[in-house]
Amino acid sequence: MTVDLPARLTSYAAGGGCACKVPPGELERVLGSLTGGRASDDLLVGVENGDDAAVVRIDGDRAVILTTDFFTPVVDDLRDWGRIAAANALSDVYAMGGEPLVAVNLLAWPRDLLPFELAAEVLAGGAEIADRAGCHLAGGHSIDDREPKYGLAVTGLGNPAHLLRNDAGEEGLPLTLTKPLGLGVLNNRHKATGETFPEAVAVMTELNRDASRAALAGGLSCATDVTGFGLLGHLLKLCRASGVDAEIDAAVVPYVEGARSSLTAGFVPGGSRRNLEWVRPYVDSGCGEDELLLLADAQTSGGLLVAGEVPGHPVVGRLVRRAGHEARITVG
Template sequence: MSEIHYALTQFSHGAGCGCKISPQVLDQILHTDIPAPEAKNLLVGNQSKDDAAAYDLGNGTALISTTDFFMPIVDDAYDFGRIASANAISDVYAMGGKPLLAIAILGWPVDKLPASVARRVLEGARATCAAAGIPLAGGHSIDSPEPIFGLAVNGLVDIKNLKQNNTAKAGDLLLMTKSLGTGVLSTAQKRKALDQEYYTAFVEQLMRLNSAGAALGQIKGVHAMTDITGFGLLGHLIEMAGGSGLTAEIEYGGIPVLEGVREGIARKMVPGGTNRNWASYCEKVSFAQNLNEADAISLLADPQTNGGLLIAVDPASLQEVQDLFIGFGLGKYIEPIGRLVPAGHHVVEVK
């Protein structure tokens, strides 16, 4: 008897990083009047909106610690495990570090999905961890109403190479390492409206490790770095530009986009997370008059899963970064998408 195929996205209300709570609501959740205990060695923590925590080990290196998990963005269990794991590991790369080990986080509706499907999720996670050169060293599981999977990941970085998302400088050029649109394509897939010709590239990007981040960390002219995930390109640009006291000017026509995304936007395949994102930061963004604002919002606020790195680089280091991109097979992304300038009326200006 052949094994039953379970379409995982039909067992969850959200998909990938589109499950994230909106920036506005998250700010309310994280607000506290309780003073934090003194932690002299904590280099990066809740005082900023960065990708991971960083802790000074006292020997010139820092421990990077992060966690990320979400509901299925694809139907195949093995692919889901690979994608969720690559997404979690990305936070270490976004800080300029190298991953060290991972711990699995699994929530599983045991009354709806058999253990054999969860095992396939774990097998996908092991494959991605192996590709990153780290062990999947343990984990924890619970019985939950919807399938959830992710990792807690630790990494290491030389403190001099530690990158943050709020240390950009005026004049820096902005580059990214993946195309936008995974939220749109995942919505189309969940509605069974994603053409097979677009699916392959979509899943390949979702699984791709952001391993270039560890090498980018060694370039002094890379002033700031983050990865583009659930808050969309606009949300993470706001964290970078706003956190650095600057304004980001981006060229809409230069933004790389996955095939099928513009078609999906035209067919209203827009995830609910896009509207939640936009409602959280709309007053911080302006658009040029010649742009179709609705379409631009649908793309730029689209929640990304395991999206690319967003990099602020000194123009003097652009060639070094471009050469590195080519070495990592990222040659199609070597052109800047914009620049950072002194703070203006809006945090992001889309031209």
């Protein structure tokens, strides 16, 4: 379906996708002061380790997984934006080793700038992905806002004894990455120029379901998804939670076609630069600035970073024994 917009969709937003997340350093300072709500042994995963979702035990072999994610347009196509945002929100459940059960829409729309009828295309894209995931999509909440935003609040189910967590990494385990990087710089180029990148859209709309299931089937227990804080940022959180250091082999990290040339041309999101600024004190590297920027690139609906081997996906590094008091990442 062709939909005519008064202007390009991405022009209605200051940022785009997961690159418009609150910078990780600022987020840590705020969350570090929180004491949490009701204390209970049934709260298996909370705010303490920066995991992808909250997990609460229901009974012996069932836990509910709760998450929400939404963002401003990352592409100009309305339906593609809905598909990307939905896949990204569902990813948090898969990153915890769960299966999404039901989701509700979160929609902000500038009614005085864009006809509200156009929002139906965004919602249809979200519904398409939810259907592909076998996840019920029912209702939601909408507000009038100067910037368009869309995402989902998702409830999933998992087994308390078989979760994928940030704090379950062990030294010696390889690190597997299940989607290529470079989505941030390509989305930034798209916003600036209008050029389209079908491979990037295909990567962002791919569900992390199969990778999550394969990790669980292999007996693995540690993973996170790679989104707004980049590979280095999410890996640093995992290392801190697990009490390990990490090594990354930059030469084998996969990238979406056009990512390197887009970086060279200067299409680097502000979020990617902030990510690198945050992780730099914890990174030892002989690589150049461009390589580190790509490794810190703010991804939207990126893949899983799994501690362990996942068949069909590249091993990009490994977890090693922590050498000091603070987590360190060596990039070679």
